[in-house]
Amino acid sequence: MKRQVIVISALLLLLMAGGVYAKHAVMTKKADGYTIGASFEKAPPATGANVLLITVKDGSGKKVADATVEVEYFMARQMIPTGKSIEMPHMGTSATAAPSGAGYRAGLDFSMPGRWHVVVKVNQKGKTAKADFPIQVR
Numbered sequence: 001m002k003r004q005v006i007v008i009s010a011l012l013l014l015l016m017a018g019g020v021y022a023k024h025a026v027m028t029k030k031a032d033g034y035t036i037g038a039s040f041e042k043a044p045p046a047t048g049a050n051v052l053l054i055t056v057k058d059g060s061g062k063k064v065a066d067a068t069v070e071v072e073y074f075m076a077r078q079m080i081p082t083g084k085s086i087e088m089p090h091m092g093t094s095a096t097a098a099p100s101g102a103g104y105r106a107g108l109d110f111s112m113p114g115r116w117h118v119v120v121k122v123n124q125k126g127k128t129a130k131a132d133f134p135i136q137v138r
Helices: 002-025
Strands: 026-031 034-040 048-057 068-075 092-100 103-110 114-124 127-137
Touching: 026 127, 034 114, 034 127, 048 068, 048 092, 048 114, 068 103, 092 114
Parallel strands: none
Antiparallel strands: 026 034, 034 048, 048 103, 068 092, 068 114, 092 103, 114 127
16 A cells, blocks of 8 residues: 555656646746747757747637747846846847747747847737746756
8 A cells, every 4th residue: 555655646746747847848928918928849948049939829818820929039137246247248139930830930049058038029910019038048
């Protein structure tokens, strides 16, 4: 009986750990009546080429397939050991997300590891929304 309890407990722990990992892999924000979701095809994002998968839902929870989606990504302000922030030259660019399946897909190319911001801009029928996702690139 003890062995069965241990095995079941271990399986439940593994399932819960998998759920926690999945929650960290998908980032979601509400913005101007939309729910914007973003996740990387391969997590965590790394220096070089990456693919960002984006979902957009309207206020009623229906997927939006007819929007124009742009992605801007740039390096965040860096802190040095003295606690002062230093200004870095603009290290970022933009990409257009193409419709893909039930969402959108954009290629991002991170030039170096560190803290970056990924800003997803959704334009649909004259309405614009944007969501900022801070990420750590390894």
